[in-house]
Each structure stands twice: as C-alpha cells, then as structure tokens.
Amino acid sequence: MTIQWYPGHMAKAKRQMIEKIKLIDVVIELVDSRIPESSRNPLVDEIAADKPRLLILNKADMADPHVTSAWKDTFKQKGYSVHSVNSQTGEGTKAIPDLVHQLTLKKREKLESKGFNARADRALILGIPNVGKSTLINRLANKKIAKIGDRPGVTKAQQWIKVGKTMELLDTPGILWPKFEDPDVGLRLAATGAIKDELVDFQDIAVFLLKTLWMSYPETLSDRYGISDLPPIEAEPAIEEIVELFDVIGKRRGCVAGGGHIDYDRTAEIIVRDYRSQKLGRLTLERP
Ligand code: G4P
Known part of the structure; x- marks a missing residue:
C-alpha cells in the first residue's frame, strides 16, 4: 500500500x-x-x-x-x-x-x-x-x-x-518516503509502482518508459510490439517519435477509439502494465 x-x-x-x-x-x-x-x-x-x-x-x-x-x-x-x-x-x-x-x-x-x-x-x-x-x-x-x-x-x-x-x-x-524533487526520479518510482497510481499520469509514465527502453533495450520493444524498424539511438528520442511509437503500439494492441483515433490512455496503460508485469522482460530503468 x-x-x-x-x-x-x-x-x-x-x-x-x-x-x-x-x-x-x-x-x-x-x-x-x-x-x-x-x-x-x-x-x-x-x-x-x-x-x-x-x-x-x-x-x-x-x-x-x-x-x-x-x-x-x-x-x-x-x-x-x-x-x-x-x-x-x-x-x-x-x-x-x-x-x-x-x-x-x-x-x-x-x-x-x-x-x-x-x-x-x-x-x-x-x-x-x-x-x-x-x-x-x-x-x-x-x-x-x-x-x-x-x-x-x-x-x-x-x-x-x-x-x-x-x-x-x-x-x-x-x-521513509520516496524522493519527489527530481521529475525523472518520480517517473521511475511511478513506473515501478512505488507511487500511488492515482497520483501519476499513465501517459507520462508510458512516454518515459518508451524513451528509456528505446535507448537501453530497443530490441525488447521491437519484439514485444512487433516494430521492425526501431533503430538504436544514443540521445533521447523526440516526443514526436514517441507519439509515432504510441500510434504503432496502440494500433497493434487494438486501442483504437471512434473515428479511428488511437486511444492514448489505454495504450499508455498497456505499456505500463507490460513493464510492471515483466511482459517486457527484466529491464532496469537507470544505470550507474
Ligand atoms: P513494502 O513492505 O516495502 O511496502 O513492500 P512489500 O513487501 O509489501 O512488497 C511490495 C510488492 O513487491 C509485493 O507485491 C511483493 O510481493 C513484491 N515483492 C517483494 N519482494 C519481491 C522480489 O524480490 N521480487 C518480486 N518479483 N516481487 C517482490 P504486491 O503485488 O504488492 O503484493 P502481492 O501480490 O505479492 O501480495
């Protein structure tokens, strides 16, 4: 709790x-x-x-x-x-x-x-x-x-x-309480479930997870979500690239709302739950 x-x-x-x-x-x-x-x-x-x-x-x-x-x-x-x-x-x-x-x-x-x-x-x-x-x-x-x-x-x-x-x-x-000051620390805590879900936005966590995992574990993301052309990157991807990734994942996982739009909330929740339940494998979110 x-x-x-x-x-x-x-x-x-x-x-x-x-x-x-x-x-x-x-x-x-x-x-x-x-x-x-x-x-x-x-x-x-x-x-x-x-x-x-x-x-x-x-x-x-x-x-x-x-x-x-x-x-x-x-x-x-x-x-x-x-x-x-x-x-x-x-x-x-x-x-x-x-x-x-x-x-x-x-x-x-x-x-x-x-x-x-x-x-x-x-x-x-x-x-x-x-x-x-x-x-x-x-x-x-x-x-x-x-x-x-x-x-x-x-x-x-x-x-x-x-x-x-x-x-x-x-x-x-x-x-002791978790650290709150640094936003990235907060996102890491939220991604692992250390902060109450009601206090965090799943889209924020999913964006953070996609950025982090793309940089550290691109093959894992490709495999899980059937993305064939996810190039390895050194620097943090731009938000536009993350949105594209959301679109692909959302479509693959059937998170499509009326009018054919991607349901970003549902897509985000799938990504976060996949990470927490280890469906993405054993992935560490920070390196020394
Ligand atoms: P706390 O006292 O520090 O607050 O943590 P707690 O022991 O309640 O553990 C929090 C969650 O982490 C629990 O899961 C617990 O089973 C899980 N956990 C603890 N140690 C390990 C570990 O070494 N490996 C893994 N995989 N999980 C661990 P939960 O889903 O909140 O509860 P439950 O479903 O296990 O009852």
Missing part, C-alpha cells in the same frame, strides 16, 4: 526512524534493483550515519542482471557492503545474517577485548514503500509477520525475530 506523504508524515517517520536506529547495530537499506538510486531516500545517510549499513538490491528477479552487477560494483566502490536478493522466492536471502555479522566484527572485537560477550547482531530493514520490506522480513522470519501499513504513526509492539544463529531482526520495518 502506498500513501501520499505529507510534511507531518515525513517528520513523524523521521522521528520514529531515529528512535528505532538507536536500538540496532546494522541498518539494512532495501532498494529496488530496477531503480537502485531512485528508490533510495538520501535521508538514510543522515539517520544511519554512525551505523554500519548493508545495502540490499531487492527484486533482483525483475531487473537486468548485467546492470544489477554494474550497480553492485558502483556501490562497492563507494564503500558499501552490497547484496542482491529476490525476497519473494528467498534467493540470496540466506546470506544476509553472515553479511550483517561481518559488519559487526569491529564492535564485537571491541566488546570482547573488554571481556564482554557480544550479543546477537540487531538489524532493522529500512526503505521506501513497496521495495519489499515486509516480504523480506517474512522471508527471514520464515513466517508471516502482521503487516502494518506504510503509515508512519501506525505502530505495534516491536519484537525481535531470531534469524540464524547470529542475527536478530526488528519485526517492523523503517519506512
């Missing part, structure tokens, strides 16, 4: 996050592999500043594996500990406790040098709505944890879930 974020929500979410982070040793920042940068909220840097962080690219099954690999390298070069998973099937999730454990090594050594036994590593999953936080918590917990909505302020008693031998996970995720 995605909600619209108001300043009050944001302030409350930030306060709650700061309180939660005091309890934990490692922040697990969850992002969407299809938009690894756009699905982050830069506030994490401020909130989690002094805690070790594991960056997890979720929904790896939906993204282009080559681009995911490139993103992982880029994040590693920036000093992050990075991992990619499919929380729905659990692929990659078993490695998480060990990765978290590596990040607490220094703290544990310090405690042990003073003669204390280090306790389990306490972790929290944090991210914007819809990146798969609840799915990953359920996967790691091996059972269904009651979902609280993505509403800051809706709280329940927090519990620690034991994951493997070394890790304890907070059963409620930390939720």
